[in-house]
Amino acid sequence: MKPNRRLEIISCAADLFQKKGYSSTSVRDIAKSMNMEAASLYNHISSKQDILSTLLLEVASEFSEAMDGIICAPNSSLDKLYQIISSHIKIIIGSAQAVSLIPSEWVHLEGNAIQEFIALRDRYELDFKSILTKCVEEGSLKPVNIELASFSILSTLRWLSSWHIKNPTVDPTIIEEELKKCLIDGLKVNST
Amino acid sequence: MKPNRRLEIISCAADLFQKKGYSSTSVRDIAKSMNMEAASLYNHISSKQDILSTLLLEVASEFSEAMDGIICAPNSSLDKLYQIISSHIKIIIGSAQAVSLIPSEWVHLEGNAIQEFIALRDRYELDFKSILTKCVEEGSLKPVNIELASFSILSTLRWLSSWHIKNPTVDPTIIEEELKKCLIDGLKVNST
DNA sequence: CCTACCGATCGGTAGG
DNA sequence: CCTACCGATCGGTAGG
Numbered sequence: 001m002k003p004n005r006r007l008e009i010i011s012c013a014a015d016l017f018q019k020k021g022y023s024s025t026s027v028r029d030i031a032k033s034m035n036m037e038a039a040s041l042y043n044h045i046s047s048k049q050d051i052l053s054t055l056l057l058e059v060a061s062e063f064s065e066a067m068d069g070i071i072c073a074p075n076s077s078l079d080k081l082y083q084i085i086s087s088h089i090k091i092i093i094g095s096a097q098a099v100s101l102i103p104s105e106w107v108h109l110e111g112n113a114i115q116e117f118i119a120l121r122d123r124y125e126l127d128f129k130s131i132l133t134k135c136v137e138e139g140s141l142k143p144v145n146i147e148l149a150s151f152s153i154l155s156t157l158r159w160l161s162s163w164h165i166k167n168p169t170v171d172p173t174i175i176e177e178e179l180k181k182c183l184i185d186g187l188k189v190n191s192t
Numbered sequence: 193m194k195p196n197r198r199l200e201i202i203s204c205a206a207d208l209f210q211k212k213g214y215s216s217t218s219v220r221d222i223a224k225s226m227n228m229e230a231a232s233l234y235n236h237i238s239s240k241q242d243i244l245s246t247l248l249l250e251v252a253s254e255f256s257e258a259m260d261g262i263i264c265a266p267n268s269s270l271d272k273l274y275q276i277i278s279s280h281i282k283i284i285i286g287s288a289q290a291v292s293l294i295p296s297e298w299v300h301l302e303g304n305a306i307q308e309f310i311a312l313r314d315r316y317e318l319d320f321k322s323i324l325t326k327c328v329e330e331g332s333l334k335p336v337n338i339e340l341a342s343f344s345i346l347s348t349l350r351w352l353s354s355w356h357i358k359n360p361t362v363d364p365t366i367i368e369e370e371l372k373k374c375l376i377d378g379l380k381v382n383s384t
Numbered sequence: 385c386c387t388a389c390c391g392a393t394c395g396g397t398a399g400g
Numbered sequence: 401c402c403t404a405c406c407g408a409t410c411g412g413t414a415g416g
Contacts, residue, residue, distance in 0.1 A: 021299065023215035027411060039412080040385050048411065078380075104296035107213065141379045145370040147359065152374040155351040156344045163343045170339075178337040182344040186378015187333045188270075219395060231396080232401050240395065386416085394409070400402085 006044040009034060013051045014097040018165070022052055022101075022108045053113035056106055059098045060120040062091050067127050077134040078141070082180055084128065088157045089176050092164050099161035125150065141184075153183045198236040201226060205243045206289040210357070214244055214293075214300045245305035248298055251290045252312040254283050259319050269326035270333070274372055276320065280349045281368050284356050291353035320346065333376075345375050 012034055016025045027048050031038040045051055066087040070080050092099050109117055129150045135141035156179070164175075181187065204226055208217045219240050223230040237243055258279040262272050284291050301309055321342045327333035348371070356362075373379065 019299075021213065021215055021296070023213055024300065026409080028409085037386060039387080039414095042412070043385070104213070107211075108216065140381060142373065142381055144373060144379055145366060147362075148355075148367065148370040149374050149379060151351070151355045152348045152371065155348040155355075159343070159347040159351075163340075163347075167339065174337060175340065178340040179344065181334065181336060182341050183374075184378065185380050186376065187336055187341060188377050189332060189334055218393080220393085229402060231398095231403080234396070235401070388414090390411105390413075392410080394407105397406075398404090 009041060009044055010051050010054055011097070014055055014101065017052070017055075017105060018097050018100050022048075022105045049110055049113070052101075052105065053109055053117075055098045055101060056109060056117055057113060057120075059091070059095060059102065060117055060124075062095075063087075063124060064120050066091065067124055071127060071131075076140065077131050077138055080131050081135060081184060084131070085157065085179055085183065086176055088160060089172055089179075092161045093172055096161045096164050100165060102161075103158045125154070128154065156183060201233060201236055202243050202246055203289070206247055206293065209244070209247075209297060210289050210292050210354075214240075214297045241302055241305070244293075244297065245301055245309075247290045247293060248301060248309055249305060249312075251283070251287060251294065252309055252316075254287075255279075255316060256312050258283065259316055263319060263323075268332065269323050269330055270376075272323050273327060273376060276323070277349065277371055277375065278368055280352060281364055281371075284353045285364055288353045288356050292357060294353075295350045317342065317346070348375060 009030065013025070013030045016029055016033065020029075026038075027041060028038045030048075030051075031041050034041070067084070070083045070087065073080070073083075075083070106114070106117055106121075129146050132141065132144075132146050132150055136143055136146075160175075160179075164170075201222065205217070205222045208221055208225065212221075218230075219233060220230045222240075222243075223233050226233070259276070262275045262279065265272070265275075267275070298306070298309055298313075321338050324333065324336075324338050324342055328335055328338075352367075352371075356367075
């Protein structure tokens, strides 16, 4: 009935999925932490899979929209790279639990949902790699193996949500500043 | 009877765990891909959990031993940092499937196994952070937030095994070279 | 929102 | 290594 009851269930499930994984979380686990019976959940959700696909497709869309905004802006490719880091931090601050499901739980999506998710993810990675490539062409980044560099940077960004859940008090400004050093500028002293 | 039958089962399970996750892989799945009945597995393993803990504690020990060797050597801290990257690549080349379980499947360990695993992991991370700290003190790395830098570098190293499974033909020498750029030297042109 | 219940599948054992 | 089977739990439905 109340639409926010559904949201409560989904956010509660996100928390459990993040802690135990989708497969190890039963609908009875979700019901228990909502103080209701398993059968009652089905007045608000259509299936366990429904919860997962809602969570994952929602955050995947958020990332895609952020990427679209960054690509369209009239900035240098290097600036776009920095902006991608900022956008990850912004999205994570808003919904860390859901974002933390992306790295390992997307494999449990089924049917259309997994196809949609993979399409969004592949599109995102292609966009990211093309920004990296342009940075090299424009001379703002060293010539670098695009596949490895994009994997390396995205690994950190993908796991940032889990790190943030464990270190919730660190100032986002510091996260942003330090991550730009780690991922782009370099840690060695004789680098800028 | 034959001891390598057990190893076959374990490596077969590693492959399935990597693809579908521990919880979603049934003992019947493992049996089927070994062309035997589920009950027959129990002549070689004592439980499904036995397989997971064997896999994870074995690779965790490999990483710990590599770390011990690196720490003891009379090199600069910066050299040790580079050596840690090399050691990850070496271990991954040897057993990518098992290594790829570490980031997300360790949560399904139970009892003593999970305690042992966490102890090894925490020890590894402390060692890693203390090397980073020494690099900063020695002036070979910029002053940097140790927590974030160690999280960032280890995220990439932890996910390298999954990347390697999807990109098996890339020369390990190139992986090593490029990753040192990505993780330490920096990608920006005016860095060395 | 609950009680009562479904068929399927789970990890694992007995016994040969 | 197999057949036969166990109790427990799974996601989900019927009906109120």
